[in-house]
Amino acid sequence: MFIKIFTSILIFHISISKIYSKKLENENIVFVDTTLDFKNLSSLNKYWEIQNKKIYTFSKIIPSSYSDKNKARFYSDSVILFQQDLYTVLLFKTLRKIKKEAKNIYAITYNISFSNLVSINDRIELFNTFPFEIRNSKDGKKVHDQLLDYSNKLNLVTANKYLSDSYVKGQKGEFYKLSKIFNSNKQYYLFIIGASWCSPCRHENRMLNGIFNLIDTSKIQIIGLSIDDDESKWKLALKQDACKWSKFLLIGGANSKLYTENVKYGIPYNLLYNSSQQLISSHSSLQLLLKQIPMKTKTKFH
Numbered sequence: 001m002f003i004k005i006f007t008s009i010l011i012f013h014i015s016i017s018k019i020y021s022k023k024l025e026n027e028n029i030v031f032v033d034t035t036l037d038f039k040n041l042s043s044l045n046k047y048w049e050i051q052n053k054k055i056y057t058f059s060k061i062i063p064s065s066y067s068d069k070n071k072a073r074f075y076s077d078s079v080i081l082f083q084q085d086l087y088t089v090l091l092f093k094t095l096r097k098i099k100k101e102a103k104n105i106y107a108i109t110y111n112i113s114f115s116n117l118v119s120i121n122d123r124i125e126l127f128n129t130f131p132f133e134i135r136n137s138k139d140g141k142k143v144h145d146q147l148l149d150y151s152n153k154l155n156l157v158t159a160n161k162y163l164s165d166s167y168v169k170g171q172k173g174e175f176y177k178l179s180k181i182f183n184s185n186k187q188y189y190l191f192i193i194g195a196s197w198c199s200p201c202r203h204e205n206r207m208l209n210g211i212f213n214l215i216d217t218s219k220i221q222i223i224g225l226s227i228d229d230d231e232s233k234w235k236l237a238l239k240q241d242a243c244k245w246s247k248f249l250l251i252g253g254a255n256s257k258l259y260t261e262n263v264k265y266g267i268p269y270n271l272l273y274n275s276s277q278q279l280i281s282s283h284s285s286l287q288l289l290l291k292q293i294p295m296k297t298k299t300k301f302h
Contacts, residue, residue, distance in 0.1 A: 031055050032086035038094045041104060048087055055083045077199035078206060081114060088115045092122060100130040105143050112150060113265050114200055116287040120150045149264070150283070166258040168225065168248035171235065178258065181223065181246070182277065188220040188293050189273040192286065193250070193263060195228050196237035201268040204286045205241045212244045216294035222246070227253035227267065 031051045038044040059076040088111045095107055108123050124147050127135065134140050166178040182189055192208075194201030208222075215222070222245035228234035231249060238247055250256055254263075262282060263269045270289050272281040283289055 031083050032090055034086055034089045040098055044094050055080060078203045081203055084111060085115050085117045088118045092118050095126060102134045105134055105139055108143055109146055113284040116285055123147055166256055167251040169251060170248055186219060186221045187275050190220060190222045191271040192224045193269045194267050195226055196233045198267050204268050205243055209244060214295055216296050219294040225250040229253060
């Protein structure tokens, strides 16, 4: 059952990856074979070391459509992030089969901030298969608290007073109170927090651009918030990424109340609000939040 679930997830993710990387050369190259079986983490790690070197070498081979140096760097990062996510699938496949030992408990949190293929529920399920004495140990409790924190952020409803206390700057230099840029006729509001220098943030921009037309924008407003200190670099990134949603510079950046009270593990980070301006979900993985918003089709995000 586990293998079937991950196979379906993997097939979906590859198809989605083609949406936002279509027309790129080398797009079908996959270095991490998730169908392989390993008897222990040592043999898996040796395999990963070899494949990782190939991935980093391959990521430097930039398609001709990415002649711009800045775009080329983000293409390389995207290649690496996707392959790392495939490795995360293989890691969990192996962890489920091998003996549950204390030395392996922290592996459950591997790539927890950026994986789109291994969910929080998958991690909690695996954690619960470890013996009680390991789960109840000092390290086990640390892992448990981290998993619980991520799980809670995906399933919360709380008022967020920092919307009215936060200000943003538009591309033409105009200033707004953040709470005032909500369109009153929407059911959901998704804030995407990132920065020009954040490669995973730019990777998520590419993904969202590719599937933006599938989102029911009559019911959800998507707003990009940058914590850039350098406004010129922020504007350059906007031009390069050509995002299809509204974009603003968050005044105060990483020191603003909105950021310090909501973002615990760094960017990218995403906040989903309902029509009452209540925070109902948050996570570093945009694809996990996309499962909770209205789509024009029955597309499922894993």
